Amino acid sequence: MNPTSPPTGRISRVVADLAPSAIRRFFDLVAQTEGVISLGVGEPDFATPWSFSSAAIGSLEAGRTTYTSNQGLLSLRRGIVAHIQRLYDLLYDPTDEVLVTIGVSEGLDIACRALLNPGDEVVIVEPCFVSYQAAVRLAHAVPVPVATHAADAFNPRAADVAAAITPRTRAIMVCSPSNPTGAVYSRACLEGIARLAAAHDLLVLSDEIYDQLYYGTEGHTCFAALPGMRERTIYFNGFSKAYAMTGWRIGYACGPADIIAAMTKIHQYTVMCAPTASQEAALEALRRGEPRVAEMVRSYDQRRRLLVDGFNRLGLDCFEPLGAFYTFPSVARTGLSDEEFCERLLVERKVATVPGSAFGACGAGHIRATYATGLPQLREALERIERFLQSL
Amino acid sequence: MTEHQRLELLRAIETEPLVDHAELAVRLGVEAGEVGAELASLEEAGVIKGYRALIDWDRLQTGAVHAFVDVHVNPEAEAGFDAIARRIARFEEVHSLHLVSGGRDLLVVVRGQDFKEVALFVAEKLAPIQGVTRTTTSFVLRTYKTEGTALLSATEDTRLAIAP
């Protein structure tokens, strides 16, 4: 190793200026601690249902180890289209309006690169998934955050979104159900965003990766299915969360053909195609996965109530999240900042959570705690948090 | 309690019969007293037959031996399979008994202290029953999964402790 520090200036300014994910620091802290119960994980605790895995194994055994079409297996794109049509009565053409990506992560990245010019602005509803800001910045564009509040169940106010729009705004990024809050935006809220998008001729990047992890009664609102929105929306979804397939890296983007073609150009030059065996597993998930998803959703729903009830009982106000697998309780009552709270809880009681401010400034004063972990661990975590609060 | 909540209650109690009722009420989103009351009425109605432990007998030196016994029968003219099935079910050695499709008629799970006890039960009690034409006994040598639960060593949680 070279003992002197690396020369400055050889990393691009955009990347050098990109703050490392605030989650990273916690990750290192947890790695040094034994016996931690983690409520800090953003992925399912379920193993991938075996029939999906066995479909991939079968495809390997059959020797299907070559590239697929850049856009992804046509059978998978057809399956995706049928799935969306059945859920949302929304029809995409599998030949030119669907792109299979390496997770929603890649989809977001190439959408930003395909759509944004340097200096363009993207309105991002916060707190949000840590990649949004980065994806916009890496496309040399400017993220413009819109804050949301617990009092509104973390639904953005139309007036706040409107205030963030400038002549340079090109797109709005929304995510419902949301990581990290678990919030589901009401139909009225999404309609408000739709009106603004239409009035200002904006694109909407709608990350609906948690659409099936939904515990309300009214049903998930698909943004692209709102009147007039199909033509200005890129719909992102994937298999990571609902199908417990994070490591398989399969997502997809659906949208107007010109945008999908532009994204496919980048995709083709940078990754060629999503992994073939993973695409086969995803296809199996669409074909036979529904009962497995339903089982997982029922299980999450019970754990959700347990954790939300637990936090509220302990005096950490927690609004009822209706989607994903996150709770986002307020720790303001303790007098600690969210970072102090998480750090002390981890060090003193060995429970890992993530500070809300890691997901945007307006997340401060909250922590993200996931219930994608077993009931015994959730019970134990709540007991440890109770002891922690008593010791403050 | 809604039908959905009732099903969720049964699914939960099937896998964790010892669960605290107050916790279960929170998980299902019902009032604290409702779980006990609903369980009582499900017991009354005969939907819940009992609460059992799931035991991996293979972990003990002495435990239980199970065998799957395929039984072929001549059904009786009037009573069909029911009469003979009732006769077989009376034996304490019979752990479970099903009328099945396929190459045999009845699938009987026989349980005993050891192989000999089970084998003798089949030879001396089951096979001679009038109407039984043939039996085939398969001893269980190892149980990998039972009642939806894998008995193999648990898989580790390999997830990163903090992830976005």
Ligand SMILES: Cc1ncc(COP(=O)(O)O)c(C=O)c1O
């Ligand atoms: C809101 C949101 N979008 C996208 C992703 C990335 O998912 P994928 O595994 O499909 O790349 C995550 C994962 O945490 C997420 O929470």
